[in-house]
Amino acid sequence: MSFAVELLPSAPRVGLGRPPxxxxxxxxxxxxxxxxxxxxxxxxxxxxxxPLAACLAFFAPxxxxxxxxxxxxADGLGxxxxxxxxxGRAVWLTIExxxxxxxxxxxxxxxxxxxxxxxxxxxxxxxxxxxxxxxFIVRRGNTVATTP
Numbered sequence: 001m002s003f004a005v006e007l008l009p010s011a012p013r014v015g016l017g018r019p020p021x022x023x024x025x026x027x028x029x030x031x032x033x034x035x036x037x038x039x040x041x042x043x044x045x046x047x048x049x050x051p052l053a054a055c056l057a058f059f060a061p062x063x064x065x066x067x068x069x070x071x072x073x074a075d076g077l078g079x080x081x082x083x084x085x086x087x088g089r090a091v092w093l094t095i096e097x098x099x100x101x102x103x104x105x106x107x108x109x110x111x112x113x114x115x116x117x118x119x120x121x122x123x124x125x126x127x128x129x130x131x132x133x134x135x136f137i138v139r140r141g142n143t144v145a146t147t148p
Contacts, residue, residue, distance in 0.1 A: 025075060035061045093118040099126055099133040108140045119143045 042058035045051075068074045095118050098104050104120075111118055120137050122144060127134050137144055 031061070031064060035065075091116075094121055095119070096121040098122050099130050099137065101130065101133060104133055104137065108137065108142070111142070112140060117142050119145060121145050 038057050038060045042054045045054035045057055093116065095107065098120060099122055120142055122134065127144075134144055
């Protein structure tokens with residue numbers, strides 16, 4: 001699953017953008033073809049008045065799909081990252097819902113006091129009303145992304 005990050009027009013680019021789409025394993029495309037064939041078969045069976053067979057064909061891929069969504073080691077829908085080794089001590093800190101002129105500067109001071117950086121996921125309409133505060137976040141060494 002991927003998501004898009006929208007940069008603010010007034011903020012300088014700081015390495016944000018659309019994340020690269022991970023490569024899908026070959027079995028993903030095999031299963032995608034099986035899913036499509038199962039749904040097409042279900043439709044044909046339903047149109048030929050075989051509702052029980054149509055139901056079975058429609059739900060035939062369900063066990064595999066449930067496995068892919070629940071098993072941590074299943075990577076049929078794409079690569080799964082379960083461990084990583086950062087170059088040094090690292091914590092990914094994200095701060096959502098802002099900017100707020102009352103709390104954001106204090107939060108930036110706190111981050112700077114601890115030599116920490118964060119990614120601020122801002123509400124787009126608030127960010128448009130406060131472009132100076134958004135630029136201030138970026139000037140202090142943090143990254144910015146927006147939500148609609």
